[in-house]
Amino acid sequence: MILITGATGHVGRPLVDELLAAGHKVRALSRDPATAGLPDGVEVAATAELPLDGVESVFFVMAAFPGGSAEPIARMKAAGVRRIVALSSYSVLDDDPKNMIAVKHRELERQIRETGAEWTFLRPAGGLAATALEWAGQIRAEGVARFPFGDAWTAPVHERDIAAVAARALLTDELVGEAPLFSGPETLTYADRARIIGEVTGEPVRFAELGHDEARQEWLAAGIPPHAVEARLRMFTTMVGRPHAISPVDPYLGRPGLSFAQWVADHTDKFRKGTS
Template sequence: MGKILVTGATGNVGRHVVAQLAAAGIDVRAFARRPERVQAGVEAVQGDLTAPETLEPALKDVESVFLLWPGMSTGNAAETVSAIARHARRVVYLSAYVPGGDGTAGHYGEIEELIRRSGLGWTFLQPGGFATNTLGWADQVRQGVVRWPYGEASRALIHEKDIAAVAVHVLTSAGHNGGAYAITGPDELTQAEQVRVIGEVVGRAVRWEDLPADEAREWLLAAWGDEAFVDSALKTWESFVDRPERATDTVRRLLGRPALGFRQWAEDHAEDFR
């Protein structure tokens, strides 16, 4: 098996992809803005996908790429995909799952289309909500009240370790070219229920308080700065009140074991909420 390049190698998902590949004895190269944060013993290259000139050297002798695109727009994605196609044979792209939708929305769908036209062998991983995004509530959990919109919005949040495990499986086994895998966690929980589980795990009573959507929009605009993305996120969260994100069995089918539950994720991250 040839060398695998992992982009976003120190992020929530990428660091687990690197660790799992290294543990399996796979030849892996980590591509990161801060290569000193890559685990010891793994080849690390400094680079940034928003600076395409840094990618070419990292692609030398690479057969497969795990692509995690930074940001909320396509930016120079066309140039990046072209560079990968000049060197590698296949790419596993971390996209997004849009339940009940017509394909993958926004920049995720645009990058998928670039990859389809590139000549590369490809597999798209399309996770639903990331459990790790609930770390954004950590300060409020410590105070005992989480104020956020749409407490009855229900999602099947996925553990980042499962996303990584699926990525590693796809990168290291045959039969996945042209696959688009919708992956979720096993538990369909409302946001208010997620907060309850976190509180139980850390041993603190935490209650949910619905935040009006217009107040949340102001906060998100200040934090994210992208008006279209903020409005799309709020609309998506609202939709999960009446049309919950349903759990898929893709993790079980691919890995031969159940997906990790939200309580397991909360236990793994308990110190982050204390």
């Protein structure tokens, strides 16, 4: 049995599909199993219950456990889970103690190593393409994408690529003890992202650059914790005017990574007027 935490999230949902297609038993965790909307054949359970009976391998997403990762990982160790594949971050390579994203993911990796289980840490670089969904409402309503760093460069990763690497780590021994670092296949600014959304949907999108104070207030209003807001501002400042290095996913998947335009094509319903 393979347990997927965060099973309705950006990476967990396509990973469920990958594992089902490969013919494996999947137990998927959701905060609300009744509304999870997962395919037939998936055993759905509540994240709070964390049922580990019969589980050999786990896909671990830290965001699924707002109370912290220590307790659920300790339970996995006690249950004798053989393998843990964790969604980490390439930010762990940054030793700045103010980078709380890096600090939390380094701690996550340490906790998993200390269980003695086989492990793989996925370290996507370049940002998730899915962060563009933060623009969805304003693009539908106004045809505008607002962001404070139009010239910040990223290499956005399609969540299906992350899920495909996770599936390989769960189903084969090829990535045991490895920390695959991979980006999307192209380096783009945030203004580029807005342009591509318009090109793919056929509904032009105007990019509007926010001041830092405006962005801070908007992100706080969206429920992002203050420390995370400040970490975001610091991080994006370092990305302005610096094209992101490309770390191909090809060695892990045997194919090029999916482009941002492909990601938009997979999510056009989120951006077109008259949809929700």
